Amino acid sequence: MLLNGYNEVLIESIKGWLQEDVGSGDVTTSTTIPEGHESKAIIHAKQGGIIAGLSIAELVFHIVDPTLQFRAEVQDGDRVEKGTVLCVVEGSTHMLLTGERLALNLLQRLSGIATRTRSFVDEIAGLPVRLVDTRKTTPGHRQLEKYAVRVGGGHNHRFGLYDAVMIKDNHIKGSGGITQAVTRARAGIPHTMKIEVETENLAQVNEALEAGADIIMLDNMSTENMREAAQCIREVAPHVKIEASGNVSLTTIRGIAETGVDIISVGRLTYSFESLDISLDLNEKKGG
Template identity: 50%
Template structure:
């Protein structure tokens, strides 16, 4: 698990909660029919083209049900697969393979869907300096998984939560009495190494954010023409983020405005899971 950058304790916490939800007091069907000491082999196969993410998490699901698990992956996270490709072969307790199947697939399919979608967005800006960022529009409780999947698709993680980057939005600005006042209040209250981002919707607000010394300026729901002018005025004094209605068809034209990063909520908030199947191949 260490090689993924995921915290093992956090992963186990999420999986254990999922077990409580799905297994509860036990898999009454499998436990009634399958002998306790029976073993079996299974395969997971891609039923659509995409990018794989979540294999270490799926493995951990089965490991927690059978410590003698034999896990033989044919690909690794971040790899492209085609429909019909073998993803992994598994040998374990027959009960474990059936009890853990849906949970392992739920994680693997969702994360592979996120990685696959992210890879499409990343490909659109290939050859430019632009990076594709995720957002906080993730499934509650699964953020570390969702953001891990974005990385496996070639994307870049934005802030993890409300604690690791200060993002000043319109309501903050209103209550503070302006952008400069909002930035000053936050700057006084947070650690020096935490960056401050300011959301702007027009060139006047961009100018205020520049004068306030923002580390990142977000250009929110601006036209390409307005973003081009904003980038000129910012003139490399801070990082520039484009956000709002960033669908894949806009990416190349948005990248051409000179911005540095594009944040895309669609990477995680409405992902289509990658179709993956598990089949018992030997009893």
């Protein structure tokens, strides 16, 4: 399946989301459509974009009714035009309509994230820099949304608070400074874990370098200061990775990439996107 190691969590999440929507039953479908009625559903794009989440939509329909037949007509990562048929689902009309909204909600959101990510990736094409997401994700949907970023051509930053050290402004304040924060973190983590430090000016960059940070984030700096900071880091510690963050847009990202940073993190990939317009239409197959 799509998310190795997360399948059971994903399945339980989908069951919970279905329960939220369906509750004790779909009263409209049950009172208007005869039992045994079957249909063929066509899911199609109503606008162009990058598709992500087809296997998730398939999983939704499978959980609703394992007898539903799902056939994808495109693949995740494909760029489609308005009117493109994405997949076909056949079987019980009752079950198709029960799973319709959740399947579409997930497919629309993930395709929107993938489409937005691709637009940023296209802006930095040809430059040796990596676009990454952040932890600014919808609660309960992080694994899916980060998957959509990858489909769009981006990469993932840390998944949570548990898999990397990122020393930000409040950690610096609470520990008494960058040096103290890095020293304490280094003493408390395994040797395989990296330490990233968020910096806001050149003085902090120099302190992070002296403290032995593995990754230095240049947060909300001007492109001129980013360029100067990147040159300084390259001269002193060429092994240290440089990340740019803060107020990155489609109009500014290429200029930021040209300063010499290795990574650009963009929170709006997963919190400020427009869901792709995708619809499901039924074609009657046979009456019940």
